Amino acid sequence: MKLNSILKTSLLAAALISSGLQAKPVYVATTAIVEHPALDAVRDGIKSVLDESKYKGDELKFTYESAQGQPAIAAQIARKLVGDQPDVIVAIATPSAQAAVSVSRNIPVVFSAVTDPIGAKLVPTLEQPGGNVTGLSDMVNVKQHIELIKEFVPNLKTLGVPYNPGEANSVSSVAALKAAAAEMGIKVIESAAPKSSDVMIASKQLVGKVDAIYCPIDNTIISAVESVIKVGIDAQIPVFAGDTDTVARGAVAAVGYNYFDLGRQTGDIVVSILDGEKAGAIDVKLAKGTDLFVNPKMAARMGVDVPEAVLTRATKVIK
Structure with missing residues (x-):
């Protein structure tokens, strides 16, 4: 009986795997208003942190979409991403962040490379902003x-x-x-x-x-x-x-700023959310280093x- 039980368990596990019912990877959807070196470096920095975390390889689905400089396309991408139901939406630059925040009600949104997140109406305050939004500001001196x-x-x-x-x-x-x-x-x-x-x-x-x-x-x-x-x-x-x-x-x-480092700082926030921390409980960070x-x-x-x-x-x- 004991052997039969082990066999049944093994067969069940194999069946689950073969039928695609194994644990799904976490899904981080990234979007930016346009492609240029600074914003691309932010994206790459985020990905580098994820690749060093436990959410890597087969454990991670990471996508990226550019709005090609068009706010209307940014809005379309944001709506599409909400429909895709990722675990976290990362929006790089203010127009993409505004688009994502305007349509996401429950999915955490992490913004990056946003100069004035309060002025852009992304968050009401930098400290524990509440809701489902936080991120990193690159306000410069x-x-x-x-x-x-x-x-x-x-x-x-x-x-x-x-x-x-x-x-x-x-x-x-x-x-x-x-x-x-x-x-x-x-x-x-x-x-x-x-x-x-x-x-x-x-x-x-x-x-x-x-x-x-x-x-x-x-x-x-x-x-x-x-x-x-x-x-x-x-x-x-x-x-x-x-x-x-x-x-x-x-x-x-x-x-x-070194925008790759800024991306890595953003990636740390994403990992915290994937680990279970609520986005609204995380203070908006100010970019470090010049x-x-x-x-x-x-x-x-x-x-x-x-x-x-x-x-x-x-x-x-x-x-």
């Missing part, structure tokens, strides 16, 4: 960014900023930039680019009006930043960025020298 620009352009009086007024994170960043610049006697001139195809025109409108151009962490601008760089070279106006990844693409310099990237070749092409003090403390010099 814009005063530090202006101070870096002034090292290259000591007589900085006007700073041009192309941005998408439809992105909540950009509106918050520009408002903070204007406040910090005003304290330093610097005028900020805005130029709107609602779509990636508008970035070139928005940048050209700054020519003759500004001493330098600053590209904030704006997904529309960053997705087409080569247009800004071209204007900077042609008009001999140095272009700076709010994220370090853009320096390799042609910006003169930037002080900002890097200084410098591109001397592009500085020369835009007519400025790289100060020795900047080179000395640079985390990375683009060759």
Whole structure:
């Protein structure tokens, strides 16, 4: 009888496995408003943490979808993901996060690379926000960014900023930039680019009006930043960025986050939720760490020298 019982148990287990009734892997669905190096690095950082956790290999289903820069597509993706019923939705950048939060009632949503989660109405507070939403903010110290620009352009009086007024994170960043610049006697001139195809025109409108151009962490601008760089070279106006990844693409310099590390910080939040912690009980985290990237070749092409003090403390010099 004992042997028969063991055989029956073994046969039952085999039947369950063969019929596909074995334990399902956890499902983490990831989406971003657009593909560009900084947001791609966030996604890769999240995946790297999951691959190091117990939720890896056959224990993990990980998907990624890009909204191709279109909020309407972000909304479609969010609705689709809610229908797919993943264990966690990870939304990278403000428009994708807003889309996911607006339709997800029970599925935990973890946002990342969101500048102002309260202003974007993702959470009511950063501490234990409640509900099913938490995440990580990449709010930057814009005063530090202006101070870096002034090292290259000591007589900085006007700073041009192309941005998408439809992105909540950009509106918050520009408002903070204007406040910090005003304290330093610097005028900020805005130029709107609602779509990636508008970035070139928005940048050209700054020519003759500004001493330098600053590209904030704006997904529309960053997705087409080569247009800004071209204007900077042609008009001999140095272009700076709010994220370090853009320096390799042609910006003169930037002080900002390592977005792969930011993704890893986000991945830690995802693992906590998969382990059973409630999203709303997890404080919204502020990104940690800053890097200084410098591109001397592009500085020369835009007519400025790289100060020795900047080179000395640079985390990375683009060759």
